[in-house]
Amino acid sequence: MTTTEVRPDDERLRLDRRARVLAEMEAEGIDVLVVGREGNARYVSGAPRLWTAGSHPFGPGCVLVRSSGAVHLLSTWDEGVPDEIPHENLYGISFNRMTFLKVLQNIEGADSVRTVATDALSPSSALMLPKAFPSADLVDAEPMLRRVRRVKTPDEVEAIRGSVAVAEQSLAAALRALAPGVTERQLTGVFMEAMSTRGVTTPTGQDVASITSREHPWHRTSRDEPVRDGDLVAFEAGVVLGGYAGELGRTSIVGDRPVDPSLSKQWSELWDRLLSACQAGASCASLLEAYDTAGVPTPPMPVARGLGLGFDLPLVTHALPGLAAEQHLEAGMVLALTGYVWKEGVGALFGQEPILVTHSGPEALSTVPYRS
Amino acid sequence: MTPAGLMASVTPTRIPEVADARRMQQDRLTRIRGLMRAQGVDALVLLGNTNVVYATGAIWPLADSGRANFEQPVAVVLADDESPHLFSPVREDDRLRTELPLDHLHGPVYLDFDEGVEAFSTRLGGLVGSGAVIAMDEWTHALRREHSVLFVGGTPVDGGPMISRAKAVKTPDELALMRQGLRITERAISDVQAQLAPGVRQTDLTATFLRTIFESGADANILDPIWQVMPARIADGPWTTTGDLACPLSSTERQLVEGDVIWVDTGISFGGFHSDFGRTWVVGRDPDAAQRAQFERWRSIMDAVLDVTRAGATAADLTGAAIEAAGGVKPWMPHFYLGHGLGIDSAEMPYVGSDIGEAFDASLVLADGMVLVLEPIVWEDGAAGYRSEEVLLITEDGWEPMTDYPYDPF
Numbered sequence: 001m002t003t004t005e006v007r008p009d010d011e012r013l014r015l016d017r018r019a020r021v022l023a024e025m026e027a028e029g030i031d032v033l034v035v036g037r038e039g040n041a042r043y044v045s046g047a048p049r050l051w052t053a054g055s056h057p058f059g060p061g062c063v064l065v066r067s068s069g070a071v072h073l074l075s076t077w078d079e080g081v082p083d084e085i086p087h088e089n090l091y092g093i094s095f096n097r098m099t100f101l102k103v104l105q106n107i108e109g110a111d112s113v114r115t116v117a118t119d120a121l122s123p124s125s126a127l128m129l130p131k132a133f134p135s136a137d138l139v140d141a142e143p144m145l146r147r148v149r150r151v152k153t154p155d156e157v158e159a160i161r162g163s164v165a166v167a168e169q170s171l172a173a174a175l176r177a178l179a180p181g182v183t184e185r186q187l188t189g190v191f192m193e194a195m196s197t198r199g200v201t202t203p204t205g206q207d208v209a210s211i212t213s214r215e216h217p218w219h220r221t222s223r224d225e226p227v228r229d230g231d232l233v234a235f236e237a238g239v240v241l242g243g244y245a246g247e248l249g250r251t252s253i254v255g256d257r258p259v260d261p262s263l264s265k266q267w268s269e270l271w272d273r274l275l276s277a278c279q280a281g282a283s284c285a286s287l288l289e290a291y292d293t294a295g296v297p298t299p300p301m302p303v304a305r306g307l308g309l310g311f312d313l314p315l316v317t318h319a320l321p322g323l324a325a326e327q328h329l330e331a332g333m334v335l336a337l338t339g340y341v342w343k344e345g346v347g348a349l350f351g352q353e354p355i356l357v358t359h360s361g362p363e364a365l366s367t368v369p370y371r372s
Numbered sequence: 373m374t375p376a377g378l379m380a381s382v383t384p385t386r387i388p389e390v391a392d393a394r395r396m397q398q399d400r401l402t403r404i405r406g407l408m409r410a411q412g413v414d415a416l417v418l419l420g421n422t423n424v425v426y427a428t429g430a431i432w433p434l435a436d437s438g439r440a441n442f443e444q445p446v447a448v449v450l451a452d453d454e455s456p457h458l459f460s461p462v463r464e465d466d467r468l469r470t471e472l473p474l475d476h477l478h479g480p481v482y483l484d485f486d487e488g489v490e491a492f493s494t495r496l497g498g499l500v501g502s503g504a505v506i507a508m509d510e511w512t513h514a515l516r517r518e519h520s521v522l523f524v525g526g527t528p529v530d531g532g533p534m535i536s537r538a539k540a541v542k543t544p545d546e547l548a549l550m551r552q553g554l555r556i557t558e559r560a561i562s563d564v565q566a567q568l569a570p571g572v573r574q575t576d577l578t579a580t581f582l583r584t585i586f587e588s589g590a591d592a593n594i595l596d597p598i599w600q601v602m603p604a605r606i607a608d609g610p611w612t613t614t615g616d617l618a619c620p621l622s623s624t625e626r627q628l629v630e631g632d633v634i635w636v637d638t639g640i641s642f643g644g645f646h647s648d649f650g651r652t653w654v655v656g657r658d659p660d661a662a663q664r665a666q667f668e669r670w671r672s673i674m675d676a677v678l679d680v681t682r683a684g685a686t687a688a689d690l691t692g693a694a695i696e697a698a699g700g701v702k703p704w705m706p707h708f709y710l711g712h713g714l715g716i717d718s719a720e721m722p723y724v725g726s727d728i729g730e731a732f733d734a735s736l737v738l739a740d741g742m743v744l745v746l747e748p749i750v751w752e753d754g755a756a757g758y759r760s761e762e763v764l765l766i767t768e769d770g771w772e773p774m775t776d777y778p779y780d781p782f
Binding site: 094 | 419420421422432433434435436437438439440441442444461479480481482484485487488489508509512513514516518527528529530531532549574575576578579580582583584585586587589590592593594595596599609610611612613614616620621622623624625626627641707708709718723726727728729774
């Protein structure tokens with residue numbers, strides 16, 4: 001589909017999401033939600049805003065009032081803003097903290113609400129929020145938002161499928177360019193160009209291609225080094241379309257030669273175990289156990305993380321064993337499942353597959369799911 | 373090749389070709405730790421991506437903010453340690469390009485989760501003594517619940533302004549890296565401008581831009597590139613909170629047509645620094661007489677501002693010169709500024725003409741070594757307008773240009 005103007009997210013998609021948040025605010029007794037993280041603001045408002053890379057410092061990017069369902073949004077213009085957010089609820093870019101204080105003070109019931117939740121804090125907002133909401137306790141919105149966001153609506157699953165499709169097509173272009181002499185940066189450039197010619201100009205990450213090291217399980221070489229015949233080159237392909245992250249990872253060998261058979265075999269064993277662990281109701285710890293039973297060390301990156309408007313649950317990493325144990329996979333979760341095996345003198349096989357957890361097992365969201 | 377843009381008339385002399393990364397990082401730590409000691413801060417904990425870049429010298433390609441918020445490198449600067457600590461989710465590699473001792477490089481921490489905060493505070497507790505004064509630039513609620521090290525004595529000191537102050541004046545090594553990043557940006561822009569024609573989509577221009585920046589050595593793109601087709605009248609564009617122009621608007625697959633007036637705004641990151649670029653183009657034909665007149669007015673405003681730009685001048689001196697040259701109106705967009713600093717962030721102090729207010733502008737004094745982007749506009753409602761950006765190094769007796777991209781087709 002060709003997009004020639006910035007439009008708000010589809011009505012059903014955005015209203016379903018907002019209704020979920022409002023229901024959870026009701027259950028938790030949260031009167032006003034103030035979010036700074038772009039994914040949270042998009043989830044609540046349905047309004048796309050200009051993409052900039054990197055973490056954004058906390059500020060009141062979007063406000064949701066439980067009693068009225070009103071959304072107040074940081075946006076200097078109304079392009080891409082849904083009709084149900086009236087002009088008077090838009091507030092513009094400002095470099096002056098007092099401006100934001102006034103915006104918050106003018107929100108209905110600001111002086112009397114009892115509970116205000118935010119998704120993060122900064123020193124200046126920690127001072128400002130009690131002035132804006134003098135009767136309120138300031139509480140953590142993230143557990144509630146993570147709970148709401150982790151299971152996708154059918155429309156969200158379709159949105160992620162769309163992102164994955166663009167990631168897959170753009171990755172195919174980068175794979176076609178893989179040949180001795182090309183550099184990692186050049187491969188990243190090919191990916192970005194292919195993605196943009198498909199109408200999507202925003203990646204989830206900007207480190208697309210990496211030569212896996214023969215000497216160390218995770219170390220990388222320079223991004224300017226040319227790939228050589230026999231290198232195992234890992235690709236992390238991710239795009240953001242309509243706000244939703246679609247990510248997949250593949251590893252390809254340079255030149256017409258087979259991958260080391262013992263590494264391939266180890267990969268297959270690990271991947272089979274990971275896939276079979278992706279069952280609704282299973283503990284997320286079973287994904288870490290899949291590495292153990294395959295005899296593969298867990299990689300430094302998470303072995304699974306949710307895909308959505310940026311970061312979602314589940315998050316499964318060996319660094320957080322307690323979190324892994326307390327999370328369960330649920331039907332409707334979408335996760336980037338990561339496999340990683342390495343052999344000295346050979347390199348690594350890295351694979352990432354966007355998986356929809358269903359009652360009948362894991363469903364790969366790419367058209368050519370990763371095998372061996 | 374003949375220098376163009378501002379460099380056609382002024383040759384820079386202060387910007388070295390090569391940077392010494394180790395010296396650059398030592399200079400930064402000297403500044404940060406000096407500010408910490410002055411405020412009695414023992415440990416500075418930084419979460420913001422760009423603050424971590426400044427304090428550690430770590431370089432990694434910045435990700436979408438949705439990912440960046442949890443794959444978040446964290447820096448800890450100690451007042452009594454010349455090397456910072458880095459907790460990084462990026463695979464251990466030379467992309468970090470840090471000179472950190474190995475015992476200062478740590479694995480990832482997950483500060484959105486109590487379990488992650490617990491692991492972090494245990495590590496931090498081993499680095500600082502009990503009762504240490506902590507400063508932070510931002511925090512999660514999980515961090516706020518931590519009462520053994522971080523919030524033990526109440527709310528931490530605001531660490532953001534320390535970095536903001538430390539980074540405002542650039543060292544020669546920093547200027548060298550910034551110049552390289554600006555060159556990469558302009559190389560890519562040159563490829564894009566060659567492609568500009570009726571029928572080309574905005575996203576096609578982005579495709580060319582992104583491919584060239586990565587091929588030319590950029591670490592990342594930092595802004596979805598803007599190739600905004602300007603309306604003839606403000607009222608023909610989107611509604612705004614200010615009643616003024618809506619800009620910058622995100623690019624789409626909109627096809628350009630002959631005569632479109634395009635306002636360009638892009639930036640990349642290189643060596644930890646952000647670049648900035650702005651020009652006005654006309655699609656498929658030469659600018660007409662009215663458009664050339666707009667450009668000449670823009671030049672006269674820029675010249676008037678440049679005439680008063682030097683170390684010791686206040687931001688109000690610059691805004692005053694701009695307003696006078698523009699005939700009494702502010703020649704910039706009210707939701708932005710006449711100018712802004714550039715460096716580790718795409719927009720940082722000094723802000724010139726922002727809504728922080730006139731008293732602030734009068735108090736803000738430019739210093740030798742600051743890098744300033746000036747971005748005045750000329751707008752003629754009914755006939756669109758002209759906008760370009762110039763990146764300057766502030767010096768004792770004036771300024772030096774940091775870019776040499778031509779004003780073509782003007």
